[in-house]
Every structure is written in structure tokens, then in C-alpha cells.
Amino acid sequence: MATRKLPPYYEKQERNELHFAVCPACNNPVQIIGLNKRLQHTDRPYAKHYHKSIVGLAVFNKEAFESCSLAHPRKNLSKDDRKPICTDRERQILLSLQENFDQVAYLFQLYSGIVMTPHLAKQMLEWFVAEQGHLYRGGSLINAPWVFVYLSRAQSLWGRKIKDAELQEVLSKKVPTGSINENGQFITKGQEKVFFWFANHKQGKSTDNDLKETMDFFVTCDEKDIFNKTITFDYELFQRLINTPVEKRTYKETFTELAQKYLG
Ligand SMILES: [Zn+2]
Structure with a gap:
């Protein structure tokens, strides 16, 4: 249906019908x-990577194929590992983050349970730019929203709005003077230093032989x-989130404008 058996997505050979598409990662x-x-x-x-260019669809790029996470998941990734040069793919990562930063913020809130504020977004964006996050070796177009926060340094949790009930409970019980105030913000009366951060980005194969990527989320109190x-x-x-029309999105301009300012 999608290709209508037309080039460049379709090619008829003697006995075979070939269907083509583009790898979302490389x-x-x-x-x-x-x-x-x-x-x-x-x-x-x-889908299987095709090692020749297809006119009107995609140019075969060997280097991009070799660093494609879908073709070659990397077991050992270091947070400091950067690609030596910025190509079109890395520029696309920056562009996707800019255009979809409201959804990046929404996703962060969903998996961390912490509300993304413009202030936190600004700190993370500054860090991402300083660290040249778009060149991170484990980064791709499909994992950009996770890698974006992964590369950020540890951030204080003080005064942050916490959505996740489990995290709220941990913060009230395990931080000696910690509590959640009437606005849903985490506060302490004492001097405890409470931070959140991410580590251990891993790529591997799922049981279905698909790419599986994970990272660990940590909250620490005085280390x-x-x-x-x-x-x-x-x-x-x-x-699904990036295909949602702008008018139907929860967060709108604030975040995307911030991202354009730092990543544009
Ligand atoms: Zn690929």
C-alpha cells in the first residue's frame, strides 16, 4: 500500500520483488x-541494510553503516566517547532535538518522574552544547531524547516537582529531613545533597533480535x-510523539524555543 509498487521503494527483478526503505538510525x-x-x-x-545506493531514496554510506546502532549495537559505550567529525546525521540529531524538544521534555518526565521546567531544560541544553552531545558515539536519530538527558551531569533535586509516586515516597522516607511540599516539590530542611543522574547506556539485542537500549537512572543522597x-x-x-501535530501537543513553544536558541 505504502509503496504502490513504485520506484524508488520497489524494484522488480526476474523472479524477485525487492522492497526498499531507509534505516531510521543511519x-x-x-x-x-x-x-x-x-x-x-x-x-x-x-529490514536488512542494503549495501548499494538507491537512486531517489538513499545513498549508501559505509561509515554510517558501520556506526549504525541497528546494524552493530555497541556493548561498550563510554559517556566521553565522541565521533571525530560532524556529518549530516549528527546535524539531523540537533535538528530533531530542536523541532521536538517539547516531546523530549515530556518523555523525560515520563521515565524519570521529575517535571521538566524551562530552567532545568536550559541547564541540560547548556551542558549538551558544551559536551558536544550530538557527537556522542552511542547517539542516533532514534535515541536522541534519551541520550540528551543521559549526557547531562548530575542535577540537584531540591525544589523540583516530582510526579512519580514511588520516587516521592523514597524522597520522603530516605532523605532524613526530606519531604514533598503542597506543590509537589521535593524540599529538605537540612543540608542533605540530593542529586539525580544517568549512567550505563547499553546497546544490545532483544529476544526478538531487535535493538534494545537501556540506561540507568539514579537518585543519591549525600552520595x-x-x-x-x-x-x-x-x-x-x-x-508517535514526534508525529503528533503541534496543536495537539501538551508542551508547546517554551521548550522548542529554548532548544532552538541553544542548538540552532
Ligand atoms: Zn542503519
Whole structure:
């Protein structure tokens, strides 16, 4: 239906019908296997990187293919590892963050339980720019919203609005003078230093042989771990969010304007 059997998405060879698309992570051409014919080894069609350019669709880029997380998940990623040069793909990451920063903020709130304020967004954006986050070796177009906060340094939780009930409870019980005030903000009466941060970004394969990426979320009180959880990147959710028309989004201009100012 989507290709209407027309080029550049479709090519008829003697006995075969080839269907093409573009890899969402590296922008190389991919061939869709098992679209019309049921496969013996799996009941789902899947995409395989195609090592030639397809006119009108995508140019094959070997370097991009070799660093594609969907083709080659990286087991050992270091937070400080940067790509040596900025190509179109890294520029696209910056552009996607700018255009969809309201949804990046929404996602952050969803998986961390902490409300993203313009002030926090500004701190994270400054850090991302200073750290050249778009060149992070484990970054791609599909994981940009997670990598964006992953690369941020530890941030104080004092005065932040907490949405997640479990985190609210931990902060009230495990921080000696900690409580949640009537506005839902975390406060302390004492001197405890409470921070949140992210670590251990990992890429691997899921049981379905898809890419699976995770990172760990930590909350510490005076350097003692009081809360942690593993966050699995949900690419489909991010795609759905960025395909939501602007007028239907919860957060609007404030965040996108901030992102344009720092990343533009
Ligand atoms: Zn790829």
C-alpha cells in the first residue's frame, strides 16, 4: 500500500520483488525482507541494510553503516566517547532535538518522574552544547531524547516537582529531613545533597533480535544510592510523539524555543 509498487521503494527483478526503505538510525537504504512472502524462520518482515545506493531514496554510506546502532549495537559505550567529525546525521540529531524538544521534555518526565521546567531544560541544553552531545558515539536519530538527558551531569533535586509516586515516597522516607511540599516539590530542611543522574547506556539485542537500549537512572543522597531503575528506550513512543501535530501537543513553544536558541 505504502509503496504502490513504485520506484524508488520497489524494484522488480526476474523472479524477485525487492522492497526498499531507509534505516531510521543511519539513513542508509534497507531492503524489507518477507513483506509479501512469508519467511521460514520468522513470521515478521524485517529490514536488512542494503549495501548499494538507491537512486531517489538513499545513498549508501559505509561509515554510517558501520556506526549504525541497528546494524552493530555497541556493548561498550563510554559517556566521553565522541565521533571525530560532524556529518549530516549528527546535524539531523540537533535538528530533531530542536523541532521536538517539547516531546523530549515530556518523555523525560515520563521515565524519570521529575517535571521538566524551562530552567532545568536550559541547564541540560547548556551542558549538551558544551559536551558536544550530538557527537556522542552511542547517539542516533532514534535515541536522541534519551541520550540528551543521559549526557547531562548530575542535577540537584531540591525544589523540583516530582510526579512519580514511588520516587516521592523514597524522597520522603530516605532523605532524613526530606519531604514533598503542597506543590509537589521535593524540599529538605537540612543540608542533605540530593542529586539525580544517568549512567550505563547499553546497546544490545532483544529476544526478538531487535535493538534494545537501556540506561540507568539514579537518585543519591549525600552520595548514597537511594533509588535506581533501568529505563528501556521506547523508539515507537518517540516516533508517535514526534508525529503528533503541534496543536495537539501538551508542551508547546517554551521548550522548542529554548532548544532552538541553544542548538540552532
Ligand atoms: Zn542503519
